[in-house]
Amino acid sequence: MAALRLDGVVHDYLRGRQPVRALNGVSLTIGGGQCVSVLGPSGSGKSTMLHVMGALDIPSEGRVFIDDTDLAALDDDALSDLRRRRVGFIFQFFNLLPALTAWENVAVPRLLDGVKPGSVREEAMALLERVGLADRAEHRPGELSGGQMQRVAIARSLIMDPGIVLADEPTGNLDSRTGDELLDLLASLAHDGSERSVVMVTHSMDAALRSDRAVLLTDGEVAGDGVPGDVVAKF
Numbered sequence: 001m002a003a004l005r006l007d008g009v010v011h012d013y014l015r016g017r018q019p020v021r022a023l024n025g026v027s028l029t030i031g032g033g034q035c036v037s038v039l040g041p042s043g044s045g046k047s048t049m050l051h052v053m054g055a056l057d058i059p060s061e062g063r064v065f066i067d068d069t070d071l072a073a074l075d076d077d078a079l080s081d082l083r084r085r086r087v088g089f090i091f092q093f094f095n096l097l098p099a100l101t102a103w104e105n106v107a108v109p110r111l112l113d114g115v116k117p118g119s120v121r122e123e124a125m126a127l128l129e130r131v132g133l134a135d136r137a138e139h140r141p142g143e144l145s146g147g148q149m150q151r152v153a154i155a156r157s158l159i160m161d162p163g164i165v166l167a168d169e170p171t172g173n174l175d176s177r178t179g180d181e182l183l184d185l186l187a188s189l190a191h192d193g194s195e196r197s198v199v200m201v202t203h204s205m206d207a208a209l210r211s212d213r214a215v216l217l218t219d220g221e222v223a224g225d226g227v228p229g230d231v232v233a234k235f
């Protein structure tokens with residue numbers, strides 16, 4: 001089963017009254033258990049594609065399927081429900097809540113889902129353990145390094161056990177050694193037997209070479225797709 005499918009996706013933004021075409025006919029199928037990196041120059045449509053994949057943006061044309069659900073068939077409530085339960089998001093600047101501890105940040109999506117804090121603490125702790133941060137559970141983001149904050153964000157992305165994890169420049173704000181460790185952790189999310197798909201936008205060739213597959217975007221179109229070494233060579 002394809003975890004994610006884009007079929008002829010076009011996306012335009014309006015700049016004043018002028019449409020700007022960010023995606024120009026993107027078709028891609030991403031299966032479960034794959035870690036895919038998305039490369040391309042600035043402005044080539046990488047973030048837009050990630051937003052479309054995560055149902056944050058509805059494309060101007062074309063279809064998007066998540067686990068064979070056609071997003072066009074869903075109303076706003078169903079879309080936000082699907083986003084919350086089936087997609088985990090990881091951002092360059094972590095997007096943690098500064099007043100909450102590490103475990104509370106991990107628990108936030110479950111708490112928003114109406115689960116009581118007591119029962120979710122254990123789940124959050126298990127995920128912090130998984131990302132190697134169990135000993136920082138009671139620390140607030142301000143007391144953590146960048147790499148540690150991104151580990152918290154990765155744990156948070158998993159708390160709803162999503163089939164898809166989308167990461168926008170997850171190592172863009174980290175030194176390269178910390179970044180490499182996190183890339184291994186991200187790839188492991190796809191390789192742990194969960195059949196999860198991980199898609200990450202990156203400027204790092206190193207990140208691309210560590211993934212299973214690379215997609216190159218140029219001017220909103222797929223200009224390369226396949227073995228990372230081959231795709232990186234085109235970029």
Ligand code: ADP
Nearest residue numbers: 013014020022041042043044045046047048049
């Ligand atoms: P990338 O992530 O590869 O840098 P983006 O997806 O952010 O590319 O942007 C693709 C194109 O769409 C660029 O020309 C960008 O300026 C434009 N764009 C992105 N977001 C918006 C927006 N909210 N409003 C108008 N134009 C946008």
Ligand code: ADP
Nearest residue numbers: 013015020041042043045046047048168169201
């Ligand atoms: P990146 O290049 O790392 O993808 P950007 O800095 O281009 O990110 O964009 C950051 C945010 O600003 C994105 O959410 C994108 O949608 C928005 N954005 C990008 N370009 C434009 C633009 N020309 N006008 C309005 N919003 C934009």
